[in-house]
Amino acid sequence: MNLQKKAVFFDVDDTMYDHLHPTRDALRTVLGLSEHFPYEEAYHRIRYYSDLLSAKGGLLEGKAGANELDDMREGRFILALQEFGVDLTREQAVQVQQEYLDRQYRIESFEGATSLIDELSSAGYVVGLITNGLEEHQMSKIKAMTLENHVAAEHIFVSGTVGYAKPDPRIFEVVNERTGTLPEHCCYIGDSWRNDVAGAIAANWQVIWFNHRNATPESDVAGVYKTAASYAELRRLLLPDAH
Incomplete structure (x- = not known):
C-alpha cells in the first residue's frame, strides 16, 4: 500500500x-414565482434546512425510512420559503420536490x-x-x-x-x-x-x-x-x- x-x-x-438550477426551475414551475424572486438567497436557506432536518433524523447516514425522508424533503421547502413570505401547503411542497427531482437527473x-x-x-x-x-x-x-x-x-x-x-x-x-x-x-x-x-x-x-x-x-x-x-x-x- x-x-x-x-x-x-x-x-x-x-x-x-449548479445545484441552484433545478431548485429555481422547480419553484418557478410549481409556484409561479417571478424572475425577481431572490432564488439564490432562498436556495441557501433550503440547503440550511435540508442539513438541519437531515442531521436530526440521521437521514444522510441512511438511518431513516422513506416517510422521514419525504418529510425532510418537503419540510425544507416549507420552512425556507416561509422566510421569504411564501407559505407552501404540504401538497405544493410535494409538487416542488417532484419537479426538483425530475430536474436533478437532467444536469x-x-x-x-x-x-x-x-x-x-x-x-x-x-x-x-x-x-x-x-x-x-x-x-x-x-x-x-x-x-x-x-x-x-x-x-x-x-x-x-x-x-x-x-x-x-x-x-x-x-x-x-x-x-x-x-x-x-x-x-x-x-x-x-x-x-x-x-x-x-x-x-x-x-x-x-x-x-x-x-x-x-x-x-x-x-x-x-x-x-x-x-x-x-x-x-x-x-x-x-x-x-
Missing part, C-alpha cells in the same frame, strides 16, 4: 454542477470539471467523490453527468452507504482507509462551509472551498484553506505547473 500517493476528492451537489457538470478530473488522474492523483445523501439518489446525479466515466467506482463515497455524513470526520477517515491514503496527502473540494470546509479540516485534510456563490464563512475553523470560484481557478491551484 502506497501511503505517499496524493488524492483529490470532490463534493457533488453545487460543486460538480450537466460545470465547465472544466471533468477535464480537471481527467488531468488529475493522468498526473497520478487518486481522484474521487464524497457526497452526502442516499446511494440511489446521488448515483443518479453522478450518472446524469457521466462522472462514472471519469471516476473509478471504488473512489465514489456516498454517506448513506458509508454510514457517516459530512461534516463528521469519520467519513473522511473511511475514505483514507479504503483508498490507502493519508489525510495530509488528501485535498477536498466542496461548496458547503459546514459540511465540506469544516468537515475536511476536522479530518486533517487539505481543503479548497469552492465558493462560486461568494458566501461568507459560517464559523471559525482551526485550519488553513484555499478558495476558488471556478474550475479554472481550481486547476491553477491543483496543477500549477500544467500548461
Whole structure:
C-alpha cells in the first residue's frame, strides 16, 4: 500500500454542477414565482434546512425510512420559503420536490470539471467523490453527468452507504482507509462551509472551498484553506505547473 500517493476528492451537489438550477426551475414551475424572486438567497436557506432536518433524523447516514425522508424533503421547502413570505401547503411542497427531482437527473457538470478530473488522474492523483445523501439518489446525479466515466467506482463515497455524513470526520477517515491514503496527502473540494470546509479540516485534510456563490464563512475553523470560484481557478491551484 502506497501511503505517499496524493488524492483529490470532490463534493457533488453545487460543486460538480449548479445545484441552484433545478431548485429555481422547480419553484418557478410549481409556484409561479417571478424572475425577481431572490432564488439564490432562498436556495441557501433550503440547503440550511435540508442539513438541519437531515442531521436530526440521521437521514444522510441512511438511518431513516422513506416517510422521514419525504418529510425532510418537503419540510425544507416549507420552512425556507416561509422566510421569504411564501407559505407552501404540504401538497405544493410535494409538487416542488417532484419537479426538483425530475430536474436533478437532467444536469450537466460545470465547465472544466471533468477535464480537471481527467488531468488529475493522468498526473497520478487518486481522484474521487464524497457526497452526502442516499446511494440511489446521488448515483443518479453522478450518472446524469457521466462522472462514472471519469471516476473509478471504488473512489465514489456516498454517506448513506458509508454510514457517516459530512461534516463528521469519520467519513473522511473511511475514505483514507479504503483508498490507502493519508489525510495530509488528501485535498477536498466542496461548496458547503459546514459540511465540506469544516468537515475536511476536522479530518486533517487539505481543503479548497469552492465558493462560486461568494458566501461568507459560517464559523471559525482551526485550519488553513484555499478558495476558488471556478474550475479554472481550481486547476491553477491543483496543477500549477500544467500548461
